[in-house]
Amino acid sequence: MAQVQQRPEEATSDQQLIERVARQDRQAFEQLYDRYAAAVFGLALRTLGDRQIAEEAVQEIFWRVWQRAASFDRSRTFAPWLFGIAHNYCIDELRRRRARPQPVYEDDDHPVLSSIADTTDVSERALQGEQQRIVADALQQLPNEQRQAIELAYFGGLTQQEIATRLGNPLGTIKTRMRLGLQKLRGILQDQGLVD
């Protein structure tokens, strides 16, 4: 079983840092921010599609990290917890703004966002590069329709019903694709030691 490469021993772990943040340690907070701000900004930009709104998202997400650090469950890992907060915020924001005329996807097969990848900061990518590669590879292993259903929900904030309408498929088909796709993804990430 291939395990993800851990950070060098001398680096303070995310776990240690978030525990210090729970005790109102601002320096620990800054370290976590420096580690994850690029990942969160990338996620916000991909989901929200607008730099300014994504900047506001980063601020609000990390503010929530500061406020909720005390409720962080030590038996879990930090990154999924952070991304959970980030994703919830972005989807809520997306749905709130949906009435406005800015399309998130111009074409369901080609998320607007893939174009943003050109501006990726290479040094930041290196930090979480290993995990990013594994998750991206895992997603690529899914059949196209399954991946599409998952991406439309995760990055597009669409419900199963909305996806079905959009793609012109029966609702049951979308439910099945989402289910099978996520189960397969979970299996791959478990094999890689990224998920329990």
Next chain:
Amino acid sequence: MKTHSEHEHIEELIEGYALDALEPEERSLVDQHTSSCSPCRKQLRVTEETVHMLGFVAAPITPPVRCKLKVLEKIEREQFLHTPTRRSRTATPFSTWATVAALVLFMATGMWGVSLQRQMSRMSTDMTRARNEIAELEGMLAEVQEIRALKGEGQSQYAVANTFMKPGSNKALLVIRNLPPLSAGQTYKVWVAREGMEEGLTTFNPPPADDTIQVAIEPREPMDHYKWIMVTIENTQSADHPSQQQALFGDL
């Protein structure tokens, strides 16, 4: 006791739930069931963790520095408002990320006035009691042309400090982070010096760990007439010569 078919029905909804893609009625079914069914709750947790890993798929992009400064400023303000005031007559233990943020921006871009004034005015509407201090700081900082770093020594090795000054002026500001607390009766004291002379300036008490302190200093002569600046630990406020216990030292 949950029926077999209820479990099965919920299991079919778990992926949609984790992706937040269910209709509200389906969502509440899952909420109800998992509140009392631990196997389904566990499955949901693992599935949610899988979904959250998708956050890694988006290409990381470094956000502008202002994002970080704004968050830190917000935290600073919240901490300030929710902790008892600590004030001393000689120093300004009013640590504001707004000020530090402005200093950083100043150093990075030279764009001083706008951001400082904006942040200062926002701070001061929140904290009227700090307004005078801020106005004074603002005037002083607006004059800054040079920055000199000080290094932590001995037990203060993790402390960092900068002197913000203007050649020709005898007003300067020392911004210090991470000075350790002192024993009772001890105090920190700022000195400027050149060969053959030392001039004792302000004394101050350390803020709690990790905090930033700003110390305004006003030696008799312009700052660039001195060669060194230092902070020592003294047992009495009126010491005439710096003790051997140096906390910070820097060239001017």
